Amino acid sequence: MGVDDLSADLSGTRRSGPGSDGVSMLLADDHALFAEALQLRLSREPDLRPVAVAYTVAQARARLVRDRPDVVVLDMAFGDGGALPLVEHVREVSPRSGVVLLTEVTAVDAVVAALRCGARGWLPKTVGSAELVRAIRGVHRGEAWLPPELLGRVLPELLGGGPGTDPLAVLTAREREVLQCMVDGLDRPRIARQLRVSTNTVRSHTQNILAKLGVHSTLESVALALRHGVRGTRR
Known part of the structure; x- marks a missing residue:
């Protein structure tokens, strides 16, 4: 429109x-x-x-x-x-x-x-x-x-909706933390502050997440995470 x-x-x-x-x-x-x-x-x-x-x-x-x-x-x-x-x-x-x-x-x-x-x-x-x-x-x-x-x-x-392979299983513990922050709506600088790492490190983790999940954007990775049970933690 x-x-x-x-x-x-x-x-x-x-x-x-x-x-x-x-x-x-x-x-x-x-x-x-x-x-x-x-x-x-x-x-x-x-x-x-x-x-x-x-x-x-x-x-x-x-x-x-x-x-x-x-x-x-x-x-x-x-x-x-x-x-x-x-x-x-x-x-x-x-x-x-x-x-x-x-x-x-x-x-x-x-x-x-x-x-x-x-x-x-x-x-x-x-x-x-x-x-x-x-x-x-x-x-x-x-x-x-x-x-x-x-x-x-x-x-x-x-x-x-049946059980199947969890696509998030390929992520490391740190990548899961970054993905959780993405689900919570945080941008890269705020993710870096929360996890006490550099923005370059967050960028690398994000690129790895997209590659491992076979998606092309943060939006798609968040959608996939929500579909497989990840829920927002911020109120």
């Missing part, structure tokens, strides 16, 4: 909302221009009120505790370690909030990990605003929402 698409939807008269009967929303995205345009677009829907925005993980956590929104729309790349730790946090502090992830990521491991963490919707950022609104309403009703092209790939993984 591009900014042009959103801006085009802003024409016309803004309708009045239903007040307290509306679906309360939280948008969490560190791309301010996109987030503000999306906020304006969603605010035009009579049943989506209020629509709050968080630009940082700290703001999102504070809003969750204070507002307990009905639906959270979350950028998958939000935060240093990606959005999955925040999805878990939503489940803990506001379990009735439905989570819709907006993302460019289509890796099955990432989708499955997000669903197992508690997300109920997964949509690409290229989706049209009308489709996003339908997804938000569906998730608020308790439905799951996945693009058809992903559903067939994700369902076997969700339904399988």
Whole structure:
């Protein structure tokens, strides 16, 4: 969903909302221009009120505790370690909030990990605003929402869920510590401080983790870790 698409939807008269009967929303995205345009677009829907925005993980956590929104729309790349730790946090502090992830990521491991963490919707950022609104309403009703092209790939993984080889077994104890820090959303300098090593050492460990797990990004490694039972430790 591009900014042009959103801006085009802003024409016309803004309708009045239903007040307290509306679906309360939280948008969490560190791309301010996109987030503000999306906020304006969603605010035009009579049943989506209020629509709050968080630009940082700290703001999102504070809003969750204070507002307990009905639906959270979350950028998958939000935060240093990606959005999955925040999805878990939503489940803990506001379990009735439905989570819709907006993302460019289509890796099955990432989708499955997000669903197992508690997300109920997964949509690409290229989706049209009308489709996003339908997804938000569906998730608020308790439905799951996945693009058809992903559903067939994700369902076997969700339904399988049987025991198998633990891919994390190839990691050393120190690499597991670094991976845990990544799941907790720490960036490299903060990992270095916590583990009392240099940032170059953290970089080397991170490269080893990606190579051993056969993934190409921190996001994918976090998704794989969450899928295999690693959970965030920061509150």
